[in-house]
Amino acid sequence: MGRYILRRLLQMIPVFIGTTLIIFLMVYALPGDPVKALFGDKAADPATVLRLKHQFGLDKPLLEQYWTYLTNLVQGDLGTSFSQRPVTDILTDAIPVTIRLSLVAFAIEIVLGIGLGMLAGLKRGKLVDQLVLVVTLVVIAIPVFVLGYVAQSVLGNELHLIDPTVNDSNDLSQLLLPGIVLASVSLAYVSRLTRTSIAENIRADYIRTAIAKGMPKRRVVGIHLMRNSLIPVVTFLGTDLGALMGGAIVTEGIFNVQGIGNTLYRAVLQADGPLVVGLVTFLVVVYLVASLLVDLLYAVLDPRIRYV
């Protein structure tokens, strides 16, 4: 186990370097001058541009810039945004909000998603099953921003049940609707995945044996069936936690939640290169750690898998 973790951590290093390098190149090497873009349509003062470029090290060769960035990163320094604020500062403000929103979404996803999936899988072919299949399919097909706007305008502006936008990003009850919207697509996937998995496993020999032994149904479903059926679901959920944080760009924008997604979107629009690189790097780390945790969780759920 220890050796497996060590090996995975070592494997993560080239992946991390590669991913950050690509992000870095996308921000700095593609056409368009990040510093000139700061001035928008106004003509930039050449002296100011040069001074800013020097301050952010943008006058150096690209690979040297990347090396500086990487060495700073290892020391926990994510750089400074064009607005002269350390990226770690901006992150400390945004992370708690995003984590809260992600957890709300994640909880909805797990409870409703697995619940609906179990219901459909156990009643395979029945009306409930068909209903869950159709509804989840439609939810998957509706783009998140459409769903968000409809939810916001119907529940917020028409029925006045909730505030259309989030005023206080720390208030959990205000994060409920954005959480549902954020969770919707993943929720649909989780329930479809659980359904398929249960429908496949329910025909397995060990289930028949368990029933034949006279075990109570609760135990057959709760222990034998669920433990085996949840393996693919856990894969999905783990990587999805990472995806939720990044995928919140649209949802956070619509509901005005001051999390990482919203901050990142504004940084992209303002062409704030260092801030974009810093935020995306952070998200990539979250994502890599999440996928490592998923792989370790396998061993808990499925003792047949051994890590050597």
Next chain:
Amino acid sequence: MSDTSGITSPSHSSPAGDYAAKEEVARQSGTAPQPSEPKKTQASSLWANAWRDLRRRPVFIVSGIIIVLLIVIAIAPSLFTSTNPKPGDLAHFMQKPKLGHFFEADWFGYDGQGRSIYARVIYGARASMTVGVFATLFVTVAGGLIGILAGYFGGWVDALLSRLTDIFFGIPLLLGSLVMLQAFTGRTAWTVALALGVLGWTQVARVMRGSVITVKQADYVQAARALGAGNGRIIFKHVLPNAIAPVIVVATIALGMYISAEATLSYMGIGIQNGISWGADISTASSQIRNSLHVLLFPAGFLTVTVLAFIMLGDAVRDALDPKLR
């Protein structure tokens, strides 16, 4: 074998990025402990069976008709409306739909600039379809090639290509394309398709790699090699036809997801510029939604039906190709 596959399968098939393929990959990683499946051994009859099965599925027929119709609309929008979608006439400001006026300019009503929503929805199909089809083509060719090479040759080729896949896999699709497209001015459907393709090929590569590894161990591949067939012949004659089924499923579903991604990018103002796009129209509509829902409803409805059609097609094809689920 089962012991070692336990190590590799979680690390190489932990899915993310595009949601649709996640389901496919996760499903496979959870349910495919056995190295070879019987269906893979009968190539021609698999396709014939699948086609016979598909023709009888209402879901396949409905989604197929919708997709063919959308392709015709995208190629020749003027067949469906003679109204120019671009100039607006403020005399028509926000007029409600006249649902009896089939195929006429005021069928779906008018938007905030007095433009015919029906004409805009029809002309908007081209951007979505172009992005969807070409991003998928790019992804299938590039990802398929990388997946075949990694799966077939194994060893250091696999190690190298798999790490490359991991690297691109770590960049979320929407996030990456947002950052990438910001650098381009004068973005067209092609630019957007390219950005989505460059970031999206990893799922196809992973699915293809897994599929090729399974097929590679089949007896007919050993037989071909024993008869002296070269790598090129084995790959194209034996491995590819038998390994491509899951890739087709992933690609079909991904097509719908790319259309959705294009709309999302255009909605955020980072997508297609100067063209007509459902996403951009939805974005304009969302600021006027308080007065009239129809401005939002029609482009959003077309977008949803399009994405839905591709997902349903992919689902139907998967069910037809995977007899285990029947």
